[in-house]
Amino acid sequence: MLIRLLRTCLRPYKNTIALLVALQxxxxxxxxxxxxLNADIIDHGVVQGDTGYILAYGALMIGISLVQVVCNIGAVYYGARTASxxxxxxxxxxxxRVQSFxxxxxxxxxxxxxxxxxxxxVQQxxxxxxxxFTLMVSAPIxxxxxxxxxxxxxxxxxxxxVAVVPVLGICVTLIVRRLRPLFRAMQERLDTVNRVLREQIxxxxxxxxxxxxEYEQRRFGKANADLTEVALGSGNLLALMFPVVMTVxxxxxxAVVWFGAHRIDSGRMEIGDLTAFLAYLMQIVMSVMMATFMFMMVPRAEVCAERIQEVLDxxxxxxxxxxPVTRLRQRGHLEIRDAGFRYPGAEEPVLRGVRLVARPGxxxxxxxxTGSGKSTLLGLVPRLFDATEGEVLVDGVDVRTVEPALLARTVGLVPQKPYLFAGTVATNLRYGNPDATDEELWHALExxxxxxxxxxxxxxxDAPIAQGGTNVSGGQRQRLAIAxxxxxxxxxxxxDDxxxxxxxxxxxALRAALARETAESTVVIVAQRVATIRDADRIIVLDEGRVVGTGRxxxxxxxxxxYREIVLSQLTEAEAA
Incomplete structure (x- = not known):
């Protein structure tokens, strides 16, 4: 899954990656x-006392070192840009993808x-x-x-x-295999910490x-302790990896110094070659160390890639x-024909065979x-959900065939729990109409x-509004959402209520003002309060997802x-009449 995600996302940067690999x-x-070069300087310069040879090859080493530094800087620069x-x-x-959900x-x-x-x-x-890009590309080379x-x-x-490399590989593999399930558990428990913290805020x-x-502190403490427990388990394994590698x-x-000394003593090897061999051994081991460091990150990144790909898929x-239909001929005619809605895996549908007609004016x-499906019914019109059976028609056209932008302009929903965005009063009011003038804003507020x-x-x-509208009261938040x-x-x-x-x-006062403002529009109101809807032209009574009554x-x-039971739970017989 990780390879699939990286292959898809890195395809636009293949030229940059090719340049990066060349620099590495x-x-x-x-x-x-x-x-x-260092071995040559020792064997032919230092041992033989040839100063000119030392200076010449020393200058060559400096030039190669400069090339190394420049290429390394370029590789890190392009690697950081590509990763970002x-x-x-x-x-x-x-x-x-989430916006389309x-x-x-x-x-x-x-x-x-x-x-x-x-x-x-994503960060992992x-x-x-x-x-x-900065380590692993150069490690195998x-x-x-x-x-x-x-x-x-x-x-x-x-x-x-021949003995060192397989031993290192086996040690790293054994540790990495145990890390992967721990990292998956860590991401899931991080989800839990975020959920608990979000609920508490x-x-x-x-x-x-x-x-x-105190209860919420204990609940957060448990979620935090669970995350800490998994993090400690993975941390202990990670801490074990470097000592094992360094021991090898x-x-x-x-072993190299021991056997190399015997070969020098027998005249089959020079001192400079042993020095160079030790340097190459360290480079080989360092490349394995870099690969080890990568292997430490791969299990967690693989788990994260699976979670990201799960959303994308x-x-x-x-x-x-x-x-899509890009033009509607009528103006605000809404009809729901035998609509039903069922959540995946649910035993019973939320709505069954609902019929509703709402006309302009x-x-x-x-x-x-409560739980009769009122909010779900309204959600079918702007396509917060799609009906699993039946049709929802706006101006005679199924909403599933209407262009989303056109449907959004045609249907305006005030949700049961209104949400205001961080910004100002004006920016929130202009959310559905960015070109609205201040006069139009004040009129809507009135x-x-x-x-x-x-x-x-x-x-x-220009008064500031906090995220979620938490700096205004619930009633003020509702009125701003209506405006x-x-x-x-x-x-x-x-x-919606x-x-x-x-x-x-x-x-x-609000209903009276709305009646004048929306005189030529189609208005559908979901409410628990009978006084809010008793003067409606048509009242739909829902019970367990079915329409059980329609009329005034x-x-x-x-x-x-x-309906009578609902009314008499709020009003007396005389008030209801």
């Missing part, structure tokens, strides 16, 4: 040639896991690529080249290498309200149309008990009953037991 090859060749570009492209690919796929992965995959997982793969040069100096003494007010600080290196160096259940309300509190804010339209949709000016307005945080007076308030009170 030149740098390694220069490094391999220096010990031979790889990280950028992977983050962009994951982000683009429906609510179903986002719920499957979970927000904390998606955040970890986009940040930490990027770091592996950087180390590969240096290892093979060092063996060849060592064989050229003394074949019998090279027998030490988001739900800080709830924690304080119920005085659950030192033993092999002693997941297709959204909301598929863009191949031949009318207000259609949807009411039902209709949404938000003008008064925005005028009191320091900076007014944002009004600025967009869609033909179909969907309000968007008045729940408002007091009755503000609710009534008076008709349903007289002939629908489910």
């Amino acid at each position: 090859f030149l740098q390694t060749c220069a490094t391999l040639y220096l010990p031979t 570009a790889l990280g950028r492209d992977m983050r962009a690919a994951v982000f683009d 429906s609510a179903r796929e986002v719920g499957h992965f979970g927000a904390p896991s998606l955040i970890t995959r986009t940040t930490n997982d 793969v990027q770091m592996l690529a950087l180390m590969t 240096m290892c093979v080249g060092g063996i060849v040069m060592a064989l050229g100096l003394d074949v019998p003494l090279s027998g030490v290498l 988001t739900g800080n007010r709830v924690i304080r309200a119920f005085v659950r600080d 290196v030192n033993v092999s160096s002693i 997941t297709s959204s259940s909301v598929v863009p149309p191949t031949a 009318e207000t259609t309300a949807v009411i039902g008990s 209709v949404a009953q938000a003008r008064e509190f925005v005028e009191r804010l320091e900076g007014r339209l 944002r949709t009004l600025v967009q000016r869609p033909e179909i307005y969907l309000f 968007s008045f729940s945080a408002l007091d009755y007076a503000t609710d009534a 308030h008076e008709d349903l009170m007289a002939g629908n037991d489910t």
Whole structure:
């Protein structure tokens, strides 16, 4: 999976990688040639006292060293740039894929896991690529080249290498095999830490309200301890790797000196050759050390690559149309025909055989008990989900065939839990219509009953809004979300219990202003509060995902037991009449 991901993401940079490999090859060749020159200086210059020979070959060594330095700098520069570009492209690919997901796929992965995959997982793969470009490319060249040069100096003494390299390979392989499952567990427990931390930050007010600080501390402490336990296990194995490698290196160096001394004593080897052979042995071992360092990173990077590829290989259940409809003839006519929705693997569908017609100039309300599928029904219209059976039609066209941008302009949704982005009041209101003027913003705020509190804010339209709108109250957040949709000016307005945080007076004033503003538009309201929807032109009663009643308030009170039960749970008989 790691190779597949890297091959796909690095394909645009193949020319840069080829240049990088060439620079690494030149740098390694220069490094391999220096010990031979040093041996020549010892054998023909120092031993024989030839100063001119020493100076000439010394100058040559300096020139080769300069070439080595220049090539190394170039290789590191291009390697860092390519690795950074790889990280950028992977983050962009994951982000683009997540943006195409429906609510179903986002719920499957979970927000904390998606955040970890986009940040930490990408960083691990990027770091592996950087180390590969700066270390691993030269490691096999240096290892093979060092063996060849060592064989050229003394074949019998090279027998030490035959024993050293396999022993190093076996030791590294045994450790790496145990690291891989630990690294997968580490990434999963990092997901858990992110999830717990995100819940505690988001739900800080709830924690304080119920005085659950100590419980949340224990919960985070357990998640943190679980991550620490796995990290210590992998860290112990990583710490074991270098001592094992260095032990083999030192033993092999002693063996080379021991056997080399006997060969010098017998006249079959010169001192300079032994010095060069030791240098090549160290270069071979250093290349193995670099490979070892890479092998330490590969298991974790491979796990991270699998998690990234899992996101990239997941297709959204909301598929863009191949031949999209780019123009709608009518204006805001909404019809739902026998629509049903079932989550994958669920025993029962959330919606079954739902029928609904909403026309321009009318207000259609949807009411039902908790869990009856009201929010899911509204989510089918802007394609937050796609109906698993039946059709959802806008202006007579199935929403699955409408161009997404056109559908977004036609349908405006105010969700049950409105979300505001970090920025200002103005940037949030212009989210659906970037070209809106300040006058249009103030008009939308006035209709949404938000003008008064925005005028009191320091900076007014330029007043800062925190991420999620946490620096304004729940009611203010709802009114700003309604104003944002009004600025967009869609033909179909969907309000998903968007008045729940408002007091009755503000609710009534807002509904009256909305009725004037949306007189020619199609309005669909989901609400728990009967007072919000009792004057609607049409009320749809949902129960366990089915439509059990349709009509006006008076008709349903007289002939629908489910609606009557909901109304009388909130109002008296006299108030309901």
